Amino acid sequence: MSNPHTTEMSDSSQALSSNLPDVSAAAEAVLFVSAEPVTIADLARALQCSEAQAQEAVRLLTSHLETTGRGLQVVAIAGGYQLATRPVHRGAVGRLMSREPGKLSRAALETLAVIAYRQPVTQPEIEAVRGVGCASVLRTLVERNLIAEAGRKPTAGRPILYTTTPSFLHYFALADISELPPLEDPPDGPAEIIEV
Amino acid sequence: MNAPAPRFTLPTFEGPLDLLLHLIRENRVDIYDIPIALITQQYLERLAEWQASDLAVAGEYLVMAATLLELKSRMLLPQPAVENEEEEDPRADLVRRLIEYRRYESVVAALREWEAYRSGLHFRGAVENPDDYMLPVSPGALRGPDLAAAIKQLMRDVGIEESPVSAIVPRRHVSLKMAMVTILRRVRNAPDGIRFSELFDQPVTLAEVVIAFLALLELLRQGSIAVSQRRPMADFRLRALRVGAIGA
Numbered sequence: 001m002s003n004p005h006t007t008e009m010s011d012s013s014q015a016l017s018s019n020l021p022d023v024s025a026a027a028e029a030v031l032f033v034s035a036e037p038v039t040i041a042d043l044a045r046a047l048q049c050s051e052a053q054a055q056e057a058v059r060l061l062t063s064h065l066e067t068t069g070r071g072l073q074v075v076a077i078a079g080g081y082q083l084a085t086r087p088v089h090r091g092a093v094g095r096l097m098s099r100e101p102g103k104l105s106r107a108a109l110e111t112l113a114v115i116a117y118r119q120p121v122t123q124p125e126i127e128a129v130r131g132v133g134c135a136s137v138l139r140t141l142v143e144r145n146l147i148a149e150a151g152r153k154p155t156a157g158r159p160i161l162y163t164t165t166p167s168f169l170h171y172f173a174l175a176d177i178s179e180l181p182p183l184e185d186p187p188d189g190p191a192e193i194i195e196v
Numbered sequence: 197m198n199a200p201a202p203r204f205t206l207p208t209f210e211g212p213l214d215l216l217l218h219l220i221r222e223n224r225v226d227i228y229d230i231p232i233a234l235i236t237q238q239y240l241e242r243l244a245e246w247q248a249s250d251l252a253v254a255g256e257y258l259v260m261a262a263t264l265l266e267l268k269s270r271m272l273l274p275q276p277a278v279e280n281e282e283e284e285d286p287r288a289d290l291v292r293r294l295i296e297y298r299r300y301e302s303v304v305a306a307l308r309e310w311e312a313y314r315s316g317l318h319f320r321g322a323v324e325n326p327d328d329y330m331l332p333v334s335p336g337a338l339r340g341p342d343l344a345a346a347i348k349q350l351m352r353d354v355g356i357e358e359s360p361v362s363a364i365v366p367r368r369h370v371s372l373k374m375a376m377v378t379i380l381r382r383v384r385n386a387p388d389g390i391r392f393s394e395l396f397d398q399p400v401t402l403a404e405v406v407i408a409f410l411a412l413l414e415l416l417r418q419g420s421i422a423v424s425q426r427r428p429m430a431d432f433r434l435r436a437l438r439v440g441a442i443g444a
Binding site for chain 1: 300303
């Protein structure tokens with residue numbers, strides 16, 4: 001499965017120079033103060049420039065931080081951009097923060113996977129795929145804001161529909177739901193195709 | 197001090213589909229041509245092991261056991277002599293579910309990987325303002341006064357000044373004595389007497405009925421009125437008995 005977390009290196013000569021253009025420096029300032037992902041539209045409004053210019057400012061900032069060996073990086077996450085520490089410094093940051101991030105259970109990950117690919121989806125539909133009851137897992141995921149209720153399915157019983165949230169993207173450091181790889185059968189299966 | 201009750205979960209399996217996939221891999225058999233008899237036997241053995249070690253076996257596992265046994269019996273039936281192309285392999289439905297479930301296994305592995313990657317990223321927290329709370333608020337974190345303070349803050353922020361409560365709700369005081377006077381007056385003004393239900397204006401409150409009934413009993417005791425009732429649960433008819441002072 002492909003990893004979306006590979007940084008696109010820019011060979012722009014501007015990135016190699018020590019000075020950032022003002023607009024990129026301003027973008028850095030905006031990203032620094034924001035506690036959540038900043039969309040290009042918001043960034044353009046803050047910088048009073050076009051979205052294309054804002055995008056370019058982020059690109060330059062990204063490569064600048066990369067080439068100058070900074071401890072921070074720009075990450076595309078949950079529909080916007082944010083400054084984050086580089087994973088290589090997790091040890092240093094972790095010793096200061098002294099907070100061990102909790103991991104999701106396999107049941108939670110399975111449930112999230114089914115929701116992510118089949119959203120909006122109901123509890124019975126999730127349970128049909130997983131083959132086990134999901135009520136308590138769903139409750140936990142809603143509490144953690146990784147999924148949200150999105151209306152009800154207009155079928156018998158009007159079951160609640162669930163979708164993933166921006167927090168879901170943020171939790172897995174995904175820029176967009178489209179970064180999820182296509183759902184494929186593992187290659188070890190035999191060639192014959194079962195009728196569906 | 198009580199130790200927390202030990203929690204047992206079925207070891208390493210997320211459900212019957214997970215267990216079946218494990219058995220299929222362990223036996224290196226083709227998922228599209230599952231030897232049902234063999235897999236069913238191993239599946240049931242595994243369930244028996246769990247039960248022997250006092251692990252609760254979730255209902256889903258038992259449902260799957262029943263499905264497997266049914267499949268096994270159907271596989272034993274002789275094939276129809278006529279080749280029927282519409283006839284589906286009895287295992288097809290189970291295979292479809294296993295394939296569908298298996299698709300998500302690689303996704304789970306990817307999510308696990310991304311979760312680990314993401315845990316190495318640290319972001320700036322929200323700009324700290326101790327008066328702000330991020331939703332969702334965990335249960336018990338806030339109390340009533342916090343909510344009241346938040347509403348006051350919000351009203352100030354949007355320019356709505358808090359105005360003092362000015363409405364005065366009059367309190368009606370109904371005493372037993374007043375009720376007796378009222379009832380007696382109305383009964384005496386009606387030569388044929390009145391019905392108990394006529395004493396009240398709609399809508400009637402429970403307190404009014406209770407007070408009126410207590411007044412009625414008191415008037416009866418004094419011998420000021422007579423009360424008749426045609427049958428149980430029917431309305432009362434009240435008549436004045438004699439002219440006299442109330443109470444005293």
